[in-house]
Amino acid sequence: ETGVTQTPRHLVMGMTNKKSLKCEQHLGHNAMYWYKQSAKKPLELMFVYSLEERVENNSVPSRFSPECPNSSHLFLHLHTLQPEDSALYLCASSVTQQGEQYFGPGTRLTVT
């Protein structure tokens, strides 16, 4: 595997389910990001981890819970989501602050 990988690629979940999104980067980068991409809206930065420490949390509802166990892996734990949370969730990584961000292919999440 190369670059940034995300699993699953598609996820359908009910509002009462609990699921997790996984991201893995094979680039040796130090920073990892979660973004939400909705139609006709700018990419929204949700969380940033640098060297496994959370450095940015953009007022994201507590039903989204990130976890970064090491510099190569990032998770987004989901519980009791709302239909408006349906979107493409993108993971990215970079070497440093302001460094080029490399994106994964995303997880298309549908909340029913």
Added chain:
Amino acid sequence: QQQVKQSPQSLIVQKGGIPIINCAYENTAFDYFPWYQQFPGKGPALLIAIRPDVSEKKEGRFTISFNKSAKQFSLHIMDSQPGDSATYFCAASLPGTYKYIFGTGTRLKVLA
């Protein structure tokens, strides 16, 4: 002040045409302006980036023009090809931060 306004929302050109996508910002502290290209089913990928001390940057058929006084920057695609059909995002970031502010995206279609 943290917004980046991108236009047009969508654009259709003939093969060989020169599509131009424009972005405007308010915060003069932004110091890094990347453009990302996103194909369906893929994550965004860095295309080209510029810093405000440069008025123009070219990479292959892609050119960024930067007007610091007007607080605007634009992407030009020379000799556009059907394979350039994608969504293009501009972004801006502040010094020493991980945070990119993205525009809303421009969906480009190049007709064969």
